[in-house]
Amino acid sequence: MLKNIVENKDYPNLEFVLLDYNSQDGLEDWAKQTLTPYIHSGKLVYYKTYDPVFFNHSHAKNMALRLGSGDIVCSINADHYIGQRFANFVNAVFNSSPKKVITPIPKAYYQLKKTHPPSGSWGKVCVNKDDFIAIRGYDEKMIKYGNDDIDLINRLELYGVKRYNIKKAEYCSVISHDNEERYSSKERLNNVFKVYIKYLSPNRSEIIFLFKNKKYERFVLKDEAESGAHNYQTTYLQKKYHYRYTIEDFLWEEGRWEQANSIILLTYGAGFDQKLVSTKSIKESEFYELSNTSLIDELSTFNYTQYNLNMMRKNLNDKKIQVNESNAFGSGVVYKNFDRKIGIEL
Amino acid sequence: MEVNGNNWLCLSVFAKKSDWHFLLMVAIKPILTLLEQKGELISFKVCFSHFGGENIGIALLVKRSMATRVAKEVDFLFKDFFRRHDLIPVLKEGPFESVFMPYPQNTVQYGLFSTNDYNSQLSEALSRTMIDGLAEDKIDDEMLLTFSVYILFLCYKAMMPAEVNIVEYYSACTAAVEQNIETYDLFKSKHNELNLTLREIFNDLDQPFNKNGLHWLSHWNIAYLNALAGATNCFEQLTLLKKTEGLLKEQLGLNDFSHGLLKYFLHQIIVQTRHETQRA
Numbered sequence: 001m002l003k004n005i006v007e008n009k010d011y012p013n014l015e016f017v018l019l020d021y022n023s024q025d026g027l028e029d030w031a032k033q034t035l036t037p038y039i040h041s042g043k044l045v046y047y048k049t050y051d052p053v054f055f056n057h058s059h060a061k062n063m064a065l066r067l068g069s070g071d072i073v074c075s076i077n078a079d080h081y082i083g084q085r086f087a088n089f090v091n092a093v094f095n096s097s098p099k100k101v102i103t104p105i106p107k108a109y110y111q112l113k114k115t116h117p118p119s120g121s122w123g124k125v126c127v128n129k130d131d132f133i134a135i136r137g138y139d140e141k142m143i144k145y146g147n148d149d150i151d152l153i154n155r156l157e158l159y160g161v162k163r164y165n166i167k168k169a170e171y172c173s174v175i176s177h178d179n180e181e182r183y184s185s186k187e188r189l190n191n192v193f194k195v196y197i198k199y200l201s202p203n204r205s206e207i208i209f210l211f212k213n214k215k216y217e218r219f220v221l222k223d224e225a226e227s228g229a230h231n232y233q234t235t236y237l238q239k240k241y242h243y244r245y246t247i248e249d250f251l252w253e254e255g256r257w258e259q260a261n262s263i264i265l266l267t268y269g270a271g272f273d274q275k276l277v278s279t280k281s282i283k284e285s286e287f288y289e290l291s292n293t294s295l296i297d298e299l300s301t302f303n304y305t306q307y308n309l310n311m312m313r314k315n316l317n318d319k320k321i322q323v324n325e326s327n328a329f330g331s332g333v334v335y336k337n338f339d340r341k342i343g344i345e346l
Numbered sequence: 347m348e349v350n351g352n353n354w355l356c357l358s359v360f361a362k363k364s365d366w367h368f369l370l371m372v373a374i375k376p377i378l379t380l381l382e383q384k385g386e387l388i389s390f391k392v393c394f395s396h397f398g399g400e401n402i403g404i405a406l407l408v409k410r411s412m413a414t415r416v417a418k419e420v421d422f423l424f425k426d427f428f429r430r431h432d433l434i435p436v437l438k439e440g441p442f443e444s445v446f447m448p449y450p451q452n453t454v455q456y457g458l459f460s461t462n463d464y465n466s467q468l469s470e471a472l473s474r475t476m477i478d479g480l481a482e483d484k485i486d487d488e489m490l491l492t493f494s495v496y497i498l499f500l501c502y503k504a505m506m507p508a509e510v511n512i513v514e515y516y517s518a519c520t521a522a523v524e525q526n527i528e529t530y531d532l533f534k535s536k537h538n539e540l541n542l543t544l545r546e547i548f549n550d551l552d553q554p555f556n557k558n559g560l561h562w563l564s565h566w567n568i569a570y571l572n573a574l575a576g577a578t579n580c581f582e583q584l585t586l587l588k589k590t591e592g593l594l595k596e597q598l599g600l601n602d603f604s605h606g607l608l609k610y611f612l613h614q615i616i617v618q619t620r621h622e623t624q625r626a
Binding site: 197199200201202203204205221223225226228229230231232233234235236239288292295298299 | 353355356357398399413414417418420421440441442443444445446447448449450453455456457458
């Protein structure tokens with residue numbers, strides 16, 4: 001944060017918004033001790049929300065960008081460096097044409113190349129605030145890991161905004177960290193109660209996750225690389241797919257589960273549709289309970305990383321521009337510059 | 347997979363491991379021979395695999411213009427083989443230790459693996475040797491390990507006397523196996539017996555192949571000696587030996603344990619022969 005402020009001090013019309021998303025790691029104390037001069041000079045505004053219990057990337061970013069007072073808003077993650085004179089660069093790009101979105105995400109994001117900026121920097125987005133509001137921000141249904149930024153860029157493009165790729169390495173610099181810090185596997189595994197699997201074919205399996213909080217998720221996992229393996233033509237025709245593993249028809253069913261004796265009852269929607277999985281007559285229902293811990297771990301990681309990906313792919317497939325239709329986005333109460341008396345409702 | 351205007355057609359023939367020898371003898375060998383006689387085959391590669399269920403992977407290098415025709419022809423020939431021998435598709439019952447179920451036995455599937463080797467003579471020679479050497483009896487893990495030992499010992503024999511870097515390399519990479527060898531049940535009581543067996547295999551290779559039933563090693567021997575002629579120094583020789591080891595692991599589907607043992611066996615022989623040479 002400090003490095004970012006110092007390296008961009010020569011650009012006058014720049015406002016840094018720091019959103020404390022109910023952080024429990026002492027961020028508020030650090031901000032008080034370190035950032036006060038910048039707050040007094042008006043260079044930085046510190047907002048805090050006390051509402052969130054869990055971190056939600058999309059909601060946090062929507063809040064922060066809605067709080068930005070400029071014409072152009074940039075989403076910068078906590079582990080991002082923006083680089084020397086980045087604000088001047090952004091200004092120059094938008095002066096040439098305002099209908100743009102600056103992003104490190106390459107057009108063919110599904111084919112990672114060494115020349116691409118590191119994927120850890122992909123969260124960096126600069127966009128005209130009016131365009132951001134028009135597409136109703138990040139999709140807040142994306143409650144798990146990744147792909148929310150790709151989805152935002154896709155929808156901006158569908159809205160007629162042109163992608164402008166950041167090429168300079170300095171603008172894509174990040175504090176590197178491993179996946180365990182991105183999404184703790186321990187925490188995820190702790191939430192899993194049971195996993196059931198139904199083998200449909202050698203490249204399709206139906207998976208049911210039962211979580212300890214009584215929620216369930218159900219989807220058909222597909223290995224695209226092995227589709228059509230029975231057909232001899234697949235041995236010489238190039239297979240075309242962007243992602244090897246996908247969710248069939250984008251259908252990711254969610255609901256609540258309860259157990260009555262040996263029966264597990266899955267309820268989704270308004271409670272009209274109910275599905276049965278019997279734990280006792282496993283052969284009859286063709287579902288097996290997974291006991292192999294490494295397989296459960298593998299599937300649990302898949303579940304966590306595929307959830308948003310599937311939603312992003314569905315939005316793209318449906319050519320969806322606006323999201324968060326049924327509710328406001330980035331909503332909540334925030335407090336400005338350590339003043340806990342006056343809440344600002346977003 | 348397209349390479350230099352040619353196509354690798356990759357197919358996987360799913361069948362029980364206990365049927366692999368029959369498949370090699372009655373289906374794979376005749377089909378490959380037919381394609382070669384018709385001039386349709388540039389090269390080929392055979393691999394035993396457990397990926398997606400027990401199967402024999404076959405990669406056929408053909409001209410791009412012939413790819414469609416050859417793929418169709420091969421598809422027909424394998425399906426005809428299964429039909430003629432009443433080998434109907436068999437779906438295994440779960441649960442499985444995998445996210446996806448295995449492919450049904452007695453079926454042929456396409457594009458499940460890829461290769462980009464271009465006319466690798468050693469790989470093709472190993473494939474021919476597998477067909478010649480493993481088609482007569484039921485294939486099991488012990489047979490695959492013994493087969494590999496013959497191949498690797500033959501390579502080493504062609505390179506003798508061993509250069510210091512080969513001794514050092516195998517000494518280092520088998521140290522872990524060496525330290526734990528007593529913990530393996532297989533070796534607890536049979537250590538001396540095993541060394542004798544290894545020595546017998548090694549000595550077997552001194553005889554002409556046709557005299558002691560080792561005619562199946564001929565293809566490999568010729569290909570390896572050709573490759574060795576191009577290796578001008580001891581580092582290139584070692585590289586060739588390591589390449590052979592890698593091919594054995596890949597094409598015979600050896601697991602890490604078997605691969606470790608294979609290197610250990612070679613090291614045992616290297617040590618023995620080095621002592622003998624030094625004594626002499």
